[in-house]
Amino acid sequence: MGSVARFGGLNTKLQAIYGKMLSQDDYENLIALDSVVEVARYLKENTYYKDVLDEVIVEDVHRGDLEHILKTKLIKVMESLIHFTSGPYKDFMKAMFARYEVEDLKLILRAITKGDDPRKLENLFLHSVDYSYLNYDLLTKSRTLSELRDNLKGSIYQDAFRNLTEEDLSMREFHLEMNLDAIYFGNLIKKTKSLSGEDEAILDELIGVNIDLVNLQWVYRAKKYYGLIPEEILNYTLSGGKNFGFSKLKAIVYNEDSRGEIEASLPKKYREFLSEEDIYLERKIYQFLYERFKEFDKNSRLNISKLVAVIHFMEYEIRDIISITEAIRYEVEDIKEFLIRSFD
């Protein structure tokens, strides 16, 4: 199939979505508001989040609800986009939906760990009903890890449970979470192999950078909070990183001064992230990605970059809206400092 047939319709649709996203004025207006309720009302009355907020009574909205509602918008958009794809591209998009399955599975896992009833989670699930292949009725009936494992048999996630025992559950939540992430990314990378060479290369970089991000966060948390031994930390890292391959990660993990090691092994363009405080690190990384996507989008020809870019833009937008509500809640002054979106 020619690239026009493949991306003509899709990119037009994407451009339309991009056009509807929040403008700089919207951001300014949101920042000026005083409460979560006002943010929700503003979104309901003035933005394309209207449809998901339609039946919501804004007065009752809490921050957590809002995040969930906004994310359902993203899922909705993705569901509408998948109709414009076919063949391996459709498969790739389906693999993207798996990310929300993973998020939901993590919720179920946490509920089981805490001894809660996973059936209560129903309203928090994000997965696309049309593009999920898991039986959630069955999954939420699981009360123990082995039940969950049995209920996931036959799905791509069964390998995450290879050697897990009930005793591990409370100690090693991360074990399953990292394994699930590994499966998600592994599957995503696998699906890129059937795309055109150009698209595969683009996704290779984008997914690679995403994996770097997950890995760095993992190493950082594992060293600082979990007290794992280096071999363990290393074994849980995801393969397929763009700038941090196995040997670089190994150097970071085994070095006492991992921050210095990270700095040393960073390409120049990443290096500035670390000159700042920890709290800005995540934001810096996202900002870097944001700029990267914008670049992609700007010289976008008919390839997959626009799709990935717009989905990420939406994701960042939602993150920003949530950051804004948090900042309003805790009365933070320079809200803009915490946002991914940069202002002129």
Added chain:
Amino acid sequence: MAVEKMEMMNLVAPIENIHEILEGVVLTEKVHIQKGQNSGDSNFTLSVLEDALSTLRDMGSLVRYKASKKSLAAQRKDLQEITEAFDIVPDESKSGYGECSLERAVDILCEMKAKVDPIRKSLDETCEEIRRHRDFLESIKYLLGMDIDVSEFSKMKHFNYHIGTLTKERRIKLRNNYENISAVVLHIGSSEDGEAYLIFAPSDLDSESVKILKSLNFKEIKLPVEFKGTPDEVYEEVVEKIKTFNKIKEELEEKLSLLKEDYKHHIDNINRRLDIEEQIESLKDNLAVSRNFFYFSGWIPKSDRKKIKTQIEKLCPTAILSFEESEDIRKEIIPPTKLKNSWLLRPFEMLVNLYGVPNYKEIDPTFFLGITYLILFGAMFGDVGQGSVIMLGGWLLKEKSAMKVQGELMMRVGISSVIFGFLYGSLFGFETVLPALLIRPIENIDTVLLSSVIFGVILLLMSFGLSIKNAVARRDIEEGLFGRNGLAGLLFYIVLLITVVQLALSRIVIPIYILFLIGAFMLSMILFRNPIASAVLKKTPSYHGGKKEYYIEGSFDLIETLLSLLSNTISFIRIGAFALNHVGLFLAFETMAHLSGNPAASVFIIILGNVIIIALEGLIVFIQGLRLEYYEMFSKYYKGDGVKYEPLKITKT
């Protein structure tokens, strides 16, 4: 060719006989319970009873039956487990009376369960043992040829060992980090589950090794302690063990099959008894009770009344049965429809039901549809050879597959095709072999096309007739006299036909202006049908959605009536067109066969042509025929908003 007459059976009996009487009702397999007619609390049975049993009301206040229902789910499950263990399926096609009582059925079931369960359990355990040992063989395979005693592994003081598998991805991670791992890692083979490794780690560092292995998604295989000797010896030992287990398994299966012989004949009876009991329980939702009596009503075919009456009265002489004709029942309660057709046309009920089940008061269109469909199909697809193939295909379908009705349908249209084949003189497309008894379509194109339109006109006129008849049955003056498918529509259509024929023949018998006046008069009847009919019935006119809308909609309706009458008529030209098309398509293949100049190739092309014609054109003609029936004719006279007669059934075919 009709809708079978239904009657309402009302039954009153002492409440202590409730079980046996309901069983009797179920066993007749003729009683239709109407469900969901009046949604919510007011149930069909109760609403009927209020009418029918007003005389009995003084015997006590009627309430809906609320006795606790027996759940047979446990017995059902037991039976299923036993049939699975015996590997038999209960035969549900046998009719007749349940030979054992529920108590006996439950007794036998318990007895069987007590005998089968332990065997099943040990069988499962044995299978599990066999599986476990096989898995173990798979893993110990990697150690074969090593000259060490396996039990030595567990005797090691300063080292621990692990055997297990790793996935490919994590294996690479392990390899790339060997220098930091304080263990000896030996690759011993590969299996479906990944690569197998034997790992020795110092006991002091074991907790660390376990952590690392865990993070590598290492799946450990446990060596049972009881094994001694070299891996080869252990292997032999395990193989022997599996053999013993297999022997045990065979013995257990033997025991089971003996039990199966003992109990086989009970299975069908128990199954049938459970079916009956389940139906009885479901019936209990439709009962009303007073202190001493219970009341029940349902639909039965009138022709079965006597049989049912004697059956139930034999069971319980104290039961009072009364029957009511469907005409005497309140109008809102619509009886179910049971179609009764001759052997020849019964398969066409499927085509009717595809559109909708006839309303009880409607004419069953199966006869009309069946006959006309046979003609339409034959006329469009007339060929002795190809028709026989379709007939044969239908016969195969009927005999060899579950699609019996479809097969019978194919046989009938096949026969029709053969008959028309003789009329057209066509055999596998060849027009020269057989004499044409009636006409050769391709030689007489005009005649064929014209006669198909004339045939269409006849069918449409008949449809009008049926429509009017249905309206009379419904006592619907508005539609019957003044509707577009009623008398006014019919007269308008006739006027239209006369006009067209006169113009076509250029011979004016009735002056056009008179025709025009009659036509205009009929159209205005259709437009003003609501007020006129209301005036006749001395009622105030009721316009749906306002007067203005009624007339705007009405005038568009008139234009549509005019257009659709013309297009409905012309539509029938397709009968002739397909008859021609049929010949033409074959001509194309025949020409290709001639052009090839090679006898073998010619034969191949002719056969291919026939296959394509039968498959492709057969399908098209099938659909086009259906289209004419549904769109051109059903839309005129058929509503199809009935409820199918579905009596409580135990026997399954």
